[in-house]
Amino acid sequence: xxxxxxxxxxxxxxxxxxxxxxxxxxxxxxxxxxxxxxxxxxxxxxxxxxxxxxxxxxxxxxxxxxxxxxxxxxxxxxxxxxxxxxxxxxxxxxxxxxxxxxxxxxxxx
Amino acid sequence: xxxxxxxxxxxxxxxxxxxxxxxxxxxxxxxxxxxxxxxxxxxxxxxxxxxxxxxxxxxxxxxxxxxxxxxxxxxxxxxxxxxxxxxxxxxxxxxxxxxxxxxxxxxxxxxxx
Numbered sequence: 001x002x003x004x005x006x007x008x009x010x011x012x013x014x015x016x017x018x019x020x021x022x023x024x025x026x027x028x029x030x031x032x033x034x035x036x037x038x039x040x041x042x043x044x045x046x047x048x049x050x051x052x053x054x055x056x057x058x059x060x061x062x063x064x065x066x067x068x069x070x071x072x073x074x075x076x077x078x079x080x081x082x083x084x085x086x087x088x089x090x091x092x093x094x095x096x097x098x099x100x101x102x103x104x105x106x107x108x109x
Numbered sequence: 110x111x112x113x114x115x116x117x118x119x120x121x122x123x124x125x126x127x128x129x130x131x132x133x134x135x136x137x138x139x140x141x142x143x144x145x146x147x148x149x150x151x152x153x154x155x156x157x158x159x160x161x162x163x164x165x166x167x168x169x170x171x172x173x174x175x176x177x178x179x180x181x182x183x184x185x186x187x188x189x190x191x192x193x194x195x196x197x198x199x200x201x202x203x204x205x206x207x208x209x210x211x212x213x214x215x216x217x218x219x220x221x222x
Contacts, residue, residue, distance in 0.1 A: 004151065031208050042199060042213035043152070050208065087151070095207040096167065099151030 028093020
């Protein structure tokens with residue numbers, strides 16, 4: 001079966017660093033996406049990884065290990081506006097996204 | 110219009126009624142998608158369209174139908190609504206599908222009583 005696992009909720013402090021993990025099992029694999037979703041709003045794209053390694057984009061970085069079926073999203077210098085849900089999604093052999101339930105990130109001052 | 114829009118924003122519907130959720134994009138994207146999002150579950154794909162004139166079934170298509178008469182519009186119809194279809198519905202589009210980023214509409218919150 002196809003499955004995306006990520007923690008339900010995480011708490012971090014403003015200014016700190018947080019890593020949100022995601023493990024995936026998909027029928028075929030064509031890449032891994034991360035989206036951000038603020039409460040009551042639509043998801044917005046953060047990153048796409050298809051090759052192993054770390055991709056950095058400002059305060060956000062995303063890592064992929066295809067051999068381990070594992071990805072993480074790293075958020076640095078946390079700001080209150082980073083309080084949101086972070087959605088991990090794997091692109092399967094049919095090029096359809098399989099979504100995790102999301103990780104709700106709570107930032108405390 | 111800028112980007113992707115959905116209508117209505119929210120709706121309360123009696124069970125058994127027919128309802129069409131509208132989705133329009135002005136980005137000339139070929140691929141469009143309908144998802145539902147329920148608490149504690151990931152986004153689930155209902156139907157998709159890779160290009161105008163074609164549609165396909167996603168993970169949870171039962172009770173829903175779609176059409177793609179042109180590039181811009183991708184309406185989702187519930188033929189006879191049931192309470193289990195209470196959800197937030199998101200429409201999304203991407204340039205060519207696949208590994209392209211998906212752009213989401215603001216969502217429609219639907220309650221079926």
